[in-house]
Amino acid sequence: MFLITGALGSGKTTLLRQVMACPGMQDTALIINEFGAIGLDQMLVQSAIENILLMGDGCLCCSIRGDLIDTISGLFARAELGEIPSFGRIIIETTGLADPRQIIQDLVTARGISGRIRLAKVITAVDGVFGLSQLGQNDEVLQQVIHADLCMITKCDLIEGETLGLLTQAISGLNPTAEIVRSHDFSGKAEGILDDTGWQKPRRASGSSFRCDAKSVHDAVQSWSVRHEAPLAWSKILEWLDALYSMRPANILRMKGILQVAGQESPVVVQGVGAMIYPPARLDAWPWPARGSEIVVITRGLDARSVGRSFDAIVLGGQLPRAQRDGIDGRVLASSAV
Numbered sequence: 001m002f003l004i005t006g007a008l009g010s011g012k013t014t015l016l017r018q019v020m021a022c023p024g025m026q027d028t029a030l031i032i033n034e035f036g037a038i039g040l041d042q043m044l045v046q047s048a049i050e051n052i053l054l055m056g057d058g059c060l061c062c063s064i065r066g067d068l069i070d071t072i073s074g075l076f077a078r079a080e081l082g083e084i085p086s087f088g089r090i091i092i093e094t095t096g097l098a099d100p101r102q103i104i105q106d107l108v109t110a111r112g113i114s115g116r117i118r119l120a121k122v123i124t125a126v127d128g129v130f131g132l133s134q135l136g137q138n139d140e141v142l143q144q145v146i147h148a149d150l151c152m153i154t155k156c157d158l159i160e161g162e163t164l165g166l167l168t169q170a171i172s173g174l175n176p177t178a179e180i181v182r183s184h185d186f187s188g189k190a191e192g193i194l195d196d197t198g199w200q201k202p203r204r205a206s207g208s209s210f211r212c213d214a215k216s217v218h219d220a221v222q223s224w225s226v227r228h229e230a231p232l233a234w235s236k237i238l239e240w241l242d243a244l245y246s247m248r249p250a251n252i253l254r255m256k257g258i259l260q261v262a263g264q265e266s267p268v269v270v271q272g273v274g275a276m277i278y279p280p281a282r283l284d285a286w287p288w289p290a291r292g293s294e295i296v297v298i299t300r301g302l303d304a305r306s307v308g309r310s311f312d313a314i315v316l317g318g319q320l321p322r323a324q325r326d327g328i329d330g331r332v333l334a335s336s337a338v
């Protein structure tokens, strides 16, 4: 079993996509935990494997703690009944907000399945662009690095050698035994990170070092999500993103969406990490049969409903009255907070 963790937008799903594209991954069960009411990561992985399970709208280290072991037990039971293909490997992707200590403890001490699973490696994606500042300001990111067996420094193409050197030093200072891999050395070698032969550190399942107070960390974090069935005008999306990011950039932790853009055949992916918006990308195929768009925005210290209001006003403005729109071509999902 492998645990992939890392800050919001640090590159966990990108890493997972590369790993899942390697030969011999078919016998993998993938468990993806997402914070918002809509989960997009399982769509973005676009893998051929059948056992992909989304644990949405909560974080494994706190609000839906306990569900993970039930989910894994359920997977074993369903495989035994022949309801899903059998699997020899489990990969779990946490939310970017997760403090891995509780999750590791749960996996190591799990009753009922403890003889059937072995946590082989904790893999942490460390954001090359934001990693240094996150390590100084964000306790979850610190814990993700401290508990890693392997740290993957992502986005090396976006940073100078000096920043990379400082980040590498900071990681080895915090966790001298962690293997450090850099994203630009990584292409074509993805399956190597699932090689656990070199893993030697015993995992202790108890002791005060595993206690955490994750709730206080997540308190001010909220998410807003929307699913909309009619095509959206690209110019309106750009206008909305411009307004969103010029208003309170420091309060927007993460934005991601798979969009049906008017006049475009394939789905368009938009992503923002912190205040940085990435160039739009395309998916080869629609991840859901009816097309349509799904967007998730995660905020800290900002009422997520205001994100929804700006989306309504700018992107959907002037289409239909809200009551009709909710019932006919758009469904606004509830804002959610942990």
Ligand SMILES: Nc1nc2c(ncn2[C@@H]2O[C@H](COP(=O)(O)OP(=O)(O)OP(=O)(O)O)[C@@H](O)[C@H]2O)c(=O)[nH]1
Residues within 6 Å of the ligand: 006, 007, 008, 009, 010, 011, 012, 013, 014, 015, 041, 095, 096, 125, 154, 155, 156, 157, 158, 183, 254, 256, 271, 272, 273, 278
């Ligand atoms: N240039 C560049 N962009 C990257 C790299 N890795 C990830 N990204 C981009 O960073 C954004 C976030 O990447 P994801 O893989 O979705 O990050 P994540 O950690 O799964 O995000 P959450 O699940 O929301 O926490 C996307 O736009 C990626 O394309 C990289 O090595 N280089």
